[in-house]
Amino acid sequence: xxxxxxxxxxxxxxxxxxxxxxxxxxxxxxxxxxxxxxxxxxxxxxxxxxxxxxxxxxxxxxxxxxxxxxxxxxxxxxxxxxxxxxxxxxxxxxxxxxxxxxxxxxxxxxxxxxxxxxxxxxxxxxxxxxxxxxxxxxxxxxxxxxxxxxxxxxxxxxxxxxxxxxxxxxxxxxxxxxxxxxxxxxxxxxxxxxxxxxxxxxxxxxxxxxxxxxxxxxxxxxxxxxxxxxxxxxxxxxxxxxxxxxxxxxxxxxxxxxxxxxxxxxxxxxxxxxxxxxxxxxxxxxxxxxxxxxxxxxxxxxxxxxxxxxxxxxxxxxxxxxxxxxxxxxxxxxxxxxxxxxxxxxxxxxxxxxxxxxxxxxxxxxxxxxxxxxxxxxxxxxxxxxxxxxxxxxxxxxxxxxxxxxxx
Ligand code: AMP
Ligand code: MG
Numbered sequence: 001x002x003x004x005x006x007x008x009x010x011x012x013x014x015x016x017x018x019x020x021x022x023x024x025x026x027x028x029x030x031x032x033x034x035x036x037x038x039x040x041x042x043x044x045x046x047x048x049x050x051x052x053x054x055x056x057x058x059x060x061x062x063x064x065x066x067x068x069x070x071x072x073x074x075x076x077x078x079x080x081x082x083x084x085x086x087x088x089x090x091x092x093x094x095x096x097x098x099x100x101x102x103x104x105x106x107x108x109x110x111x112x113x114x115x116x117x118x119x120x121x122x123x124x125x126x127x128x129x130x131x132x133x134x135x136x137x138x139x140x141x142x143x144x145x146x147x148x149x150x151x152x153x154x155x156x157x158x159x160x161x162x163x164x165x166x167x168x169x170x171x172x173x174x175x176x177x178x179x180x181x182x183x184x185x186x187x188x189x190x191x192x193x194x195x196x197x198x199x200x201x202x203x204x205x206x207x208x209x210x211x212x213x214x215x216x217x218x219x220x221x222x223x224x225x226x227x228x229x230x231x232x233x234x235x236x237x238x239x240x241x242x243x244x245x246x247x248x249x250x251x252x253x254x255x256x257x258x259x260x261x262x263x264x265x266x267x268x269x270x271x272x273x274x275x276x277x278x279x280x281x282x283x284x285x286x287x288x289x290x291x292x293x294x295x296x297x298x299x300x301x302x303x304x305x306x307x308x309x310x311x312x313x314x315x316x317x318x319x320x321x322x323x324x325x326x327x328x329x330x331x332x333x334x335x336x337x338x339x340x341x342x343x344x345x346x347x348x349x350x351x352x353x354x355x356x357x358x359x360x361x362x363x364x365x366x367x368x369x370x371x372x373x374x375x376x377x378x379x380x381x382x383x384x385x386x387x388x389x390x391x392x393x394x395x396x397x398x399x400x401x402x403x404x405x406x407x408x
Contacts, residue, residue: 003276005387006309006345013285013310014324016271017292017317024173024244024320031162034154037172037216038320043148045165048138053102056133060115060122061096061106063088065130071123078103093122102134109133141165151322173216173320176244179291180208181222181235183251183260184298189224203373204249204296204303211307212247214404216319227257236263240288245318247311250298252282260295264288276387278344279370280306285314292318299370305347305382329384332360332400338383338392345387349379352400362400380406 004012026040055061055078062072075092078084083101084094096102096109107130114126141147147161148154154172162170187202188195195201202224212219220243225235232251239246251260252273261284264270268288275283280302284295294311296303313324332352340346349372352362365379366372382401385392392398 001274003274003281003344004272005276009272009275009283009285010310010313012272013314014317017314020287021318022290024176026171027174028169028171030169031159031167034162034170034172035156035159036214037154038316039148039150039152039154039170040173040320041171042146042150043162043165043167043170045141045143045145045147047166048143049141049164050135050137050139053137054135055096055098055100055102055109056135057109057111058097059112059133060093060110061102062093062108062110062128063105064107066108066110066124066128068124068127071121073121074117107131149322151320153316153321153323153325175216175218176315176318177218177220177242178212178245178247178315179220179222179239179243180205180212180247180249181239182224182249182298183227183232184224184249185227185257187224187250203300204298207300207304208247208249208296208307212315215315217315227251227259229259229262232259232263233266236260236288236293237267240267240291240293243291245292245294245315246288247294247296249296249303252284252295252297254282260284264293264295268293275310276344277305277309278341278346279368280309280347281344283310285310297370300373301349301370301376304376308382309347327401329399329401330360331397332362332383334392334394334396334398335361335363336394338364338385338396338398340385340389340391343387346383346385346389348383348385349376350381350383350400351379352381352383352402360400362398379403 072093073091074095075088076084076086077095078100079097080099084103088105108128109132110128115122115124182202182205186199188199190201209219222239225231248260251258264286268286270284270286272285274281282297283306286293296306316324348368349365350362351365352360354360362383366375380403384399384401
């Protein structure tokens with residue numbers, strides 16, 4: 001069977017999930033707790049922003065444009081939270097502060113630094129045009145306009161927007177429930193004494209749970225399942241009945257003890273197997289009962305990369321997101337030769353850095369075998385080589401994708 005190209009599988013998964021997903025129910029949360037949740041409502045501005053004509057500067061509000069040298073009597077004050085309510089006579093202005101309401105009798109604001117003050121009057125050291133230094137009512141947001149769409153993953157800056165509009169709460173989708181388990185008779189649990197010969201610590205499950213913690217997901221740890229079909233069937237059957245998605249590590253290859261595919265077929269369907277990607281060729285996407293199934297290979301790097309390339313956006317979709325995150329990618333220059341084998345898109349683990357001239361340089365971070373966990377820990381980006389790319393000499397232009405959090 002030919003391997004599916006990465007972009008094609010991403011598209012197939014996105015379309016199938018969009019077609020078949022059941023959106024979670026919604027709940028209301030305080031805006032300060034909405035970051036990283038998915039909006040279950042459009043947000044319409046209940047009022048306009050700014051809500052009134054406001055001064056952008058500390059200075060003086062004048063009824064009209066005025067020339068350098070003109071003198072104005074200061075007849076009152078408008079401070080933030082304390083608007084001026086009087087009226088002005090000929091030749092009068094008011095003192096005004098940043099964020100204070102510009103009263104209807106004033107048309108322009110002059111910055112304090114362009115005046116000299118003496119005996120209750122100001123003399124202009126610079127002229128001021130009409131309509132200067134005023135933030136007009138509604139100039140940024142009109143009342144009733146839609147400022148955020150249903151399905152948006154709420155960002156930190158959105159909290160400023162929601163709160164500035166006076167909104168204390170928003171409707172978001174409830175957290176979905178996702179089960180995580182590892183397979184492999186060789187696995188032992190972290191935090192226990194050093195593994196005996198033939199055993200290794202289960203590093204994938206903690207990695208997956210750590211990465212899931214960034215999502216609006218209730219993570220259910222189903223621990224480790226031994227390599228036999230009966231146990232795998234039993235655990236997956238249970239997991240499929242009680243979760244929105246099940247993520248497994250290991251057991252999806254063609255080894256004698258790889259039972260995951262067999263079990264998923266018995267409980268549901270596999271929509272997709274094998275993808276033209278390195279690392280991470282054996283990746284299973286399917287459904288069991290009402291749960292989505294994602295089967296990552298056991299090699300730690302394959303699972304890590306598969307999570308970035310396929311699971312992230314699939315999970316966001318299941319959480320209700322419509323605007324899916326686009327990974328940041330840009331072009332860098334290879335600082336050394338790079339070897340590429342044929343036929344599959346490679347996600348090499350790389351170090352990228354900017355040289356003094358402002359150019360991004362990239363080089364693979366050590367050997368690229370899919371068990372090398374020290375290399376991925378030291379890397380800060382993927383170096384993405386398209387399936388049809390040959391090996392490349394130093395100086396070639398390549399696509400890189402920084403790791404989440406690598407440049408904090
Ligand atoms: P599998 O996909 O089950 O054939 O496993 C492939 C390789 O990944 C084997 O060397 C396993 O020992 C290793 N492996 C499988 N599961 C894990 C895990 N949870 N943590 C670390 N390594 C694993
Ligand atoms: Mg295994």
